[in-house]
Amino acid sequence: MELDSGRRLTEIDLLKAYITDLNCIVALPAAWSGGTALQILGTSLDVLRDMLHLDFIYARLKDPTGLEPLEMARVAPSGDPAAQAGRIAAVLRECLGEFPRDWPARSLRRIGDDDISIVTLQLGLQGEVGVLAAGSRRSDFPGQTERLLLSVAANQVMVGLQDAGRLTEHKRIATELDRRVAQRTAELSASNDELRKEIAERRRVEERLRVEERRAKRSEALLADAQRVSSTGSFLWHVTSGEVTFSDQTYRIYGFARDSAITLDMVANRIHPDDGPRMHEMVARARGQAADLDLEYRLQMSDGSVKHLRLVARASLDHGGELVYAGAIQDVTERERAEEALRAARAEVARVARVTALGALTASIAHEVNQPLSGIITNAGTCLRMLAADPPNLDGARETARRTIRDGNRAADVITRLRAMFTRRHVETEALNVNEVAREVVALSADELQRRRVVLTLALDPDLPSINGDRVQLQQVIMNLLLNASDAMSTVEDGPRTLTMGTGHDDDGIRLFVQDCGVGLDPRDADKLFDAFYTTKNGGMGIGLSVSRAIVERHRGRLWATPNDGPGATFAFSIPRESEAAAAEGLGAPLVPDSTGIPRPV
């Protein structure tokens, strides 16, 4: 709508221009579609300024968030390019009033040297959105079509701004939503990660548990196999609670049902009656104080068979400070049988060797003695015949008598040589506590006594005075009494083989006794007991007691035997307290057999 003074525009041209401008303004939203308020305003102001040849156009938008209002202005290209929005606003306020909402719709003002026609359009019903002000020096401004174009443009701008606002709000909301969603997502993702980690960790733990469980099961299986193969079971005994735990193999060894609860009474009922007292004593001792256990005993199974077991256990304190025994039980029945057979074989070999040796010794002694005896008898017979002859052959008789004497001496020499075999040149005497000697013997013979299933009780006099004597010889005596006593009980099968060894003293000296519950003494045998070569035992030589008595007598003591009131017998010896010199004198003499065959000091 160009105003050219030199040319008259026809009505049709005007209308065409108007339609074109209107189309242009209506098309504005397409140009700023999706743009910000600033872009909408900028585009609109540019279009309006150029379309209407305005000297200026100013827009002010209230910020919906209540912050600084948005101001924008455009001036004609010929105008002062320095005229910024702030300056234009100041001028407008000066001439139209302080509040844009109160600015008049049309006004004519003198600004600088020019009269300016100003059109104000309130955006929104009450101008709540903002204000648009357009000014031109043309006197015909605004024409009818220009007012229409301005108001349509203002409408468009307002709608556009509202759309933009909504868009912004949508965007803001969407952004906020996105942010929140993102935040929530991040939170969820974080917690998800945590969860995943937890799950992964749990899986790892479970896997580890499974592996350990498998390993435990495997080693449990291995242990069970090992226990079965080695016939060894294990057990745990909690002393205070009396709780006993068995391994599978121990259940098998004892012949208990796999799931039965174990009590000490059940275990005690399985113990072989002969081993009962010994086990009872062991349990009492183990209860009293922590001690490592190592013992062999037997089980009497319900089918009547007997099992030999070896038990090894270690005492320890659990975390509650209670005494606990953990140990292994091995079924040594087979080994025991093999050893029994071996022992029997050895005993037989030893017996045969003894008999053979004795036979050889006897043959040797017989040969040595029979030769001179034969000479004596022959010569004596010859001598008698010579004397009986008529006339008597005195020279021959004298010669044969001489030979008889010579052979007699020869026989005596044989006896002297035998004596030498019994002679001991070195005898050690020392101050001895017989309790100590007895304990040494018990230590030496513990295995043998256990093998013979003998329960030994010691009753040692704590105030036993010392005596002078030969430690080794007295050990022999005590060992002999102990083994004799356990031999005497070897046929006792219906009860415990109990043996008591004790000591005592009075003013005269000390005594030691060994009391058994065996076959006892036949009073008819009492006199012969201590004779050499007298024995009631199958494998014995009958030497033990006679040598023992000889040793005791060398200590100026006495060895005797008495039947018990109940079953069995008691063997005892006494040794007087005497001067060291007297003892040494008595012990220093060689031990040789006297006329009764008992070795005695000479």
Add this chain to the structure above:
Amino acid sequence: MMPFPALVSVVDDDESVRESLPDLLKEFGFASQAFSSASEFLASGYVAHTRCLILDVAMPGMSGVELQRELVRRKWAIPIVFITAGDDESVRPRLISEGAVECLFKPFSETALLDALNAALGIP
């Protein structure tokens, strides 16, 4: 008593036997010679004349049993009375089963010796 006393030879490594036994045999009325070993007896000229041999079982060198077998091998059928200082009764039946007349265990009595000699010489 026989007009010509029968020769009873004694083979024993024990000197007291060699001293005492011939004297007793002579008191019994026999002639007697003593030898300390089997080889000494075999080497002597008395084997053919010996009517009875009193022989120790155990001797150094050739034992009494070996001498008995050697005599059988040489076809010298001399009745033998063994004497021994040992006490193994089981040797007696073994020796008798091999042809010995008797086996006496030292010390033996005069009667036992005389009975054995009479049996050896076939004197009732």
